[in-house]
Amino acid sequence: MKALTWHGKHDVRIDNVPDPGIVNPRDAIIKVTSTAICGSDLHLYDHFIPTMQSGDILGHEFMGEVVEVGPKSTLQKGQRVVVPFTISCGSCYHCNKHQYSACPNGLPADNQDIARAAYGHEMSGLFGYSHMTGGYAGGQAEYVRVPFSDVGPIVIPDGVDDDKVLFLSDILPTGWQAAEYAEIEPGDTVAVWGCGPVGLFAVQSAFLMGAERVIAIDHFPRRLELARQFGAEVINFEESKVYEALMEMTGGIGPDAVIDSVGLEAHGLFVDNVIDELKVRTFTGTDRIHAIRQAIIACRKGGRVSMPAVYGGFVDKFPLGAFMEKGLTLKTGQTHVQHYMPALLNAIMEDKIDTTFLISHRMPLDEAPKGYKMFHDHQNETTKIVLKPGMTAAAA
Known part of the structure; x- marks a missing residue:
């Protein structure tokens, strides 16, 4: 599959990488239909965030269609979901307090020592945001593996355009x-x-x-x-x-x-x-x-x-x-996204909150490196870039 990968300061590329697969019973595989470049991604682009490795797949704001599920996932193939950027188990001490971004189980054991050394405790895993936060592949890709898919993603009703709900993944909550x-x-x-x-x-x-x-x-x-x-x-x-x-x-x-x-x-x-x-x-x-x-x-x-x-x-x-x-x-603190998603989805459906005003550009995934440079260098004109895997340049 195609994915946007990090190779150093101001060096992001579209590479062909292996397709993700089910690793744990609660996993799901999402075919990404929309993914956005976040202001936080620019911290990675500028290499301010440590523990990035060449080839890491970027992106933590994404949504798409469920195409494969593990035996303990509550999702079903064909559902459209928005995925929170925080990776949380749903049943630990912190998750039970709705402090999802503090979930220690979202971090693989090999990555927990990095976080403890920097901050005293481990935090939740994050998609596409360094090995301090788990080293997870991000969503600026054609497909992505979603751990704890029975806790994180929220199902979107049929007929609701991606642009209205994509930002439930991060910036709206x-x-x-x-x-x-x-x-x-x-x-x-x-x-x-x-x-x-x-x-x-x-x-x-x-x-x-x-x-x-x-x-x-x-x-x-x-x-x-x-x-x-x-x-x-x-x-x-x-x-x-x-x-x-x-x-x-x-x-x-x-x-x-x-x-x-x-x-x-x-x-x-x-x-x-x-x-x-x-x-x-x-x-x-x-x-x-x-x-x-x-x-x-x-x-x-x-x-x-x-x-x-x-x-x-x-x-x-x-x-x-x-x-x-x-x-x-x-x-x-990082956002407890899962806590806020249901109420904010309802607010969007009731037209109490508008999100589409923010989008200034829609681009094919292939043009993601161009999009990063635009967002970095032209922040007056570029308020939000949404990347569309499968979109052609002519349709953008």
Whole structure:
């Protein structure tokens, strides 16, 4: 089969690789009909995430048709399913608490030591996202093996277009969890750093949860305009000083809750960000954390900090004093996708949540390397790329 494989920084290729097969009784094989390039995939593209190996198959946002099942799978051949990016067993201590992204059984034993060495504990497995998270083949391919298929995938009703439901795999639940972690109360003002896919879904979710005002922060005009379409006020950080603008907009109090949807590759010619960039380039640091620093400084006293954004390693210049003195709370983590999928699918079916607005490009799987470069280099025009195995370039 054809699959998109990683071979190093900014080097992804379409290769012919062996077809997947059933390994465990709870497995299923999915014929991929749609798969998307995620902002988190760009961290792999930029080689910020360790333990990648040449030839790894990428992709953790995908859906498709069930073509083969193990004897203990609850899926049936011919069903259309969306697959969560987290690989979770459904019955361990954490899964029983609906903390699916903390499931240790999603990681093969050989990979658990890598995660423990980095973070103290193992996390769930993730599709197509390094050997620290299991080394699983991802979904930017014609076929993919899905472990624990009786727990993860959600069956999609007939007649529902892929584009409406594909993002249940990751970014819609991630944006929703980000807003939920912000503990939004009626009348709140919420500030969201980053108007990429997760940030835009966090904006939409915050309004649905009762926020009175949402302030979106970015520097790409098209992405800011998409935030405006949901009713957000916007700050372009290349045109305004973010802290000063937020203080003016909130009467000097600050936002009630802040959401960091930027993560370890923050943009901008800020002093702290330039220093972080130098450390990354000289291998003395790993993450550029300007967004979370700024969010903590701007948040009101007694406010809440939600951090859905991906960070990878140790950081310095973290404003711990401000965090403590202001009495803030922080919630973060990979998304417990399986927990949110049923309710969000219902919301989509009832037209309460729109996802299709985000898609800027549809491309054949064969053009995935071109898509990665576009998403990396042209983020104003490229908000989301959906790859279609089997699509021809003429049909794109």
